[in-house]
Amino acid sequence: QVQLxxxxxxxxxxxxxxxxxxxxxxxxxxxxxxxxxxxxxxKQRELVAAITRGSDSTNYADSVKGRFGISxxxxxxxxxxxxxxxxxxxxxxxYCNAWLxxxxxxxxxxxxxxxx
Numbered sequence: 432q433v434q435l436x437x438x439x440x441x442x443x444x445x446x447x448x449x450x451x452x453x454x455x456x457x458x459x460x461x462x463x464x465x466x467x468x469x470x471x472x473x474k475q476r477e478l479v480a481a482i483t484r485g486s487d488s489t490n491y492a493d494s495v496k497g498r499f500g501i502s503x504x505x506x507x508x509x510x511x512x513x514x515x516x517x518x519x520x521x522x523x524x525x526y527c528n529a530w531l532x533x534x535x536x537x538x539x540x541x542x543x544x545x546x547x
Contacts, residue, residue, distance in 0.1 A: 433457040433536050435527045440541030443517055447545070451512040453527030453538060460484065460505040462529045467501060467512045469523035469543075476526070480512060494520070517545045 434456040443449055451467065459465060466481035480501035481490045489501055500513040510527060522545050527538040 433459070433529060435529060435536055435538035437525065437527050437538045437541040440525060440543045442544045442546065445517060445519055445545055445547050447517050448513070448515045449517065449543060451514065451525055451527075451541060451543075453510040453512075455508040455510075455529065457508065458505070459503065459508045459510065459529060462531050462534075464528075464530045465501075465503050465510045466528045466530065467510070468526045468528055469521075470526070470540075471520075471523040474523075479525070482510070514543070517543075519545045519547045521545050 436454050439449060439451040463484050464481050467479040468476050469479050470476040479492050479495055480499055482501045482503050486503055498516045503510045524540040524542050526540045529536040
Protein backbone atom coordinates (compact mmCIF):
# COMPACT_ATOMS: atom_id res chain seq x y z
CA GLN A 432 0.00 0.00 0.00
CA VAL A 433 1.02 3.61 -0.52
CA GLN A 434 -0.09 6.84 1.11
CA LEU A 435 -0.37 10.03 -0.90
CA UNK A 436 -0.08 13.46 0.70
CA UNK A 437 -0.92 16.58 -1.26
CA UNK A 438 0.37 20.04 -0.46
CA UNK A 439 0.66 23.46 -2.04
CA UNK A 440 -2.96 24.50 -2.12
CA UNK A 441 -4.19 27.85 -0.90
CA UNK A 442 -5.89 31.10 -1.78
CA UNK A 443 -4.74 32.94 -4.88
CA UNK A 444 -6.09 35.74 -7.02
CA UNK A 445 -7.28 35.11 -10.54
CA UNK A 446 -4.35 35.05 -12.92
CA UNK A 447 -2.00 33.74 -10.28
CA UNK A 448 -0.13 30.47 -10.01
CA UNK A 449 0.18 27.58 -7.60
CA UNK A 450 2.26 24.43 -7.61
CA UNK A 451 0.75 21.35 -6.02
CA UNK A 452 2.87 18.46 -4.82
CA UNK A 453 1.90 14.89 -4.09
CA UNK A 454 4.37 12.96 -1.98
CA UNK A 455 4.06 9.19 -1.83
CA UNK A 456 5.11 7.00 1.08
CA UNK A 457 6.52 4.45 -1.30
CA UNK A 458 7.77 4.10 -4.82
CA UNK A 459 5.57 5.57 -7.51
CA UNK A 460 7.67 4.11 -10.27
CA UNK A 461 5.43 1.04 -10.39
CA UNK A 462 2.30 3.07 -11.01
CA UNK A 463 1.47 3.22 -14.66
CA UNK A 464 -0.51 6.42 -14.25
CA UNK A 465 -0.32 9.22 -11.74
CA UNK A 466 -3.04 11.83 -11.92
CA UNK A 467 -4.63 14.87 -10.40
CA UNK A 468 -8.39 15.14 -9.97
CA UNK A 469 -10.51 17.91 -8.54
CA UNK A 470 -13.92 18.25 -7.03
CA UNK A 471 -15.79 21.51 -6.70
CA UNK A 472 -18.73 21.91 -4.31
CA UNK A 473 -21.82 20.25 -5.71
CA LYS A 474 -19.94 18.73 -8.62
CA GLN A 475 -18.50 15.33 -9.45
CA ARG A 476 -14.83 14.62 -9.16
CA GLU A 477 -13.14 15.18 -12.51
CA LEU A 478 -9.81 14.34 -14.04
CA VAL A 479 -7.52 17.35 -14.35
CA ALA A 480 -4.29 15.82 -15.63
CA ALA A 481 -2.57 12.45 -15.90
CA ILE A 482 0.95 11.27 -16.65
CA THR A 483 2.34 7.87 -17.52
CA ARG A 484 5.15 6.04 -15.73
CA GLY A 485 7.94 7.27 -17.97
CA SER A 486 6.46 10.75 -18.34
CA ASP A 487 6.18 10.05 -22.06
CA SER A 488 2.49 10.82 -22.22
CA THR A 489 0.25 13.35 -20.52
CA ASN A 490 -3.43 14.08 -20.72
CA TYR A 491 -5.32 17.18 -19.66
CA ALA A 492 -8.90 18.25 -19.23
CA ASP A 493 -9.86 20.70 -21.95
CA SER A 494 -10.54 23.34 -19.32
CA VAL A 495 -6.90 23.38 -18.15
CA LYS A 496 -4.97 22.77 -21.37
CA GLY A 497 -2.29 25.36 -21.90
CA ARG A 498 -2.48 26.52 -18.27
CA PHE A 499 -1.63 23.47 -16.15
CA GLY A 500 1.36 21.14 -16.35
CA ILE A 501 1.77 17.74 -14.70
CA SER A 502 5.12 16.16 -13.99
CA UNK A 503 6.51 13.33 -11.90
CA UNK A 504 9.83 12.59 -10.28
CA UNK A 505 9.97 8.86 -9.71
CA UNK A 506 13.24 9.20 -7.79
CA UNK A 507 11.59 11.53 -5.28
CA UNK A 508 8.26 9.67 -5.35
CA UNK A 509 6.50 12.95 -6.04
CA UNK A 510 4.03 14.22 -8.60
CA UNK A 511 3.51 17.89 -9.32
CA UNK A 512 0.80 20.04 -10.83
CA UNK A 513 1.88 23.48 -11.96
CA UNK A 514 -1.17 25.69 -12.28
CA UNK A 515 -0.88 29.01 -14.10
CA UNK A 516 -3.40 31.65 -15.13
CA UNK A 517 -5.79 30.40 -12.48
CA UNK A 518 -9.48 31.18 -12.80
CA UNK A 519 -12.23 31.27 -10.19
CA UNK A 520 -13.70 28.15 -11.80
CA UNK A 521 -10.52 26.28 -10.86
CA UNK A 522 -11.61 26.49 -7.22
CA UNK A 523 -11.88 22.95 -5.89
CA UNK A 524 -10.29 20.32 -3.70
CA UNK A 525 -7.46 18.74 -5.68
CA TYR A 526 -6.70 15.06 -5.20
CA CYS A 527 -3.68 13.02 -6.17
CA ASN A 528 -4.28 9.55 -7.59
CA ALA A 529 -2.02 6.59 -8.19
CA TRP A 530 -3.26 3.76 -10.40
CA LEU A 531 -2.26 0.43 -11.78
CA UNK A 532 -4.42 -2.61 -12.52
CA UNK A 533 -5.81 -3.85 -9.23
CA UNK A 534 -4.65 -0.88 -7.19
CA UNK A 535 -5.99 2.63 -6.88
CA UNK A 536 -4.92 5.14 -4.24
CA UNK A 537 -6.10 8.63 -3.30
CA UNK A 538 -4.70 11.43 -1.20
CA UNK A 539 -6.74 13.43 1.27
CA UNK A 540 -6.90 16.46 -1.01
CA UNK A 541 -5.73 20.04 -0.89
CA UNK A 542 -8.00 23.07 -1.23
CA UNK A 543 -7.39 25.55 -4.02
CA UNK A 544 -9.41 28.76 -3.93
CA UNK A 545 -9.15 31.34 -6.68
CA UNK A 546 -10.65 34.74 -5.97
CA UNK A 547 -11.91 37.04 -8.71
